[in-house]
Amino acid sequence: MGESVTGMYEFIGKMDSLGIPRDMKMASVVRGDTKDHVFFETVARNQGWLYQVFASVQEAEAWLAEG
Numbered sequence: 643m644g645e646s647v648t649g650m651y652e653f654i655g656k657m658d659s660l661g662i663p664r665d666m667k668m669a670s671v672v673r674g675d676t677k678d679h680v681f682f683e684t685v686a687r688n689q690g691w692l693y694q695v696f697a698s699v700q701e702a703e704a705w706l707a708e709g
Contacts, residue, residue, distance in 0.1 A: 654682075665692065667706050668686075669705060672695055672696075676695060676697075
């Protein structure tokens with residue numbers, strides 16, 4: 643990801659003003675070091691966003707397709 647902790651908080655704080663609907667599921671597929679992505683996921687979810695990190699496209703697609 644390469645973003646600072648402060649940058650992650652600021653981006654998540656701007657998601658409403660960017661017009662991203664809170665009920666829209668968002669998934670990221672990551673390989674390698676996932677520490678920053680998992681932190682972003684935690685912050686986003688703590689603020690009410692439907693965001694989750696996955697290790698494979700198939701897992702992400704399955705989660706996104708869930709009712």
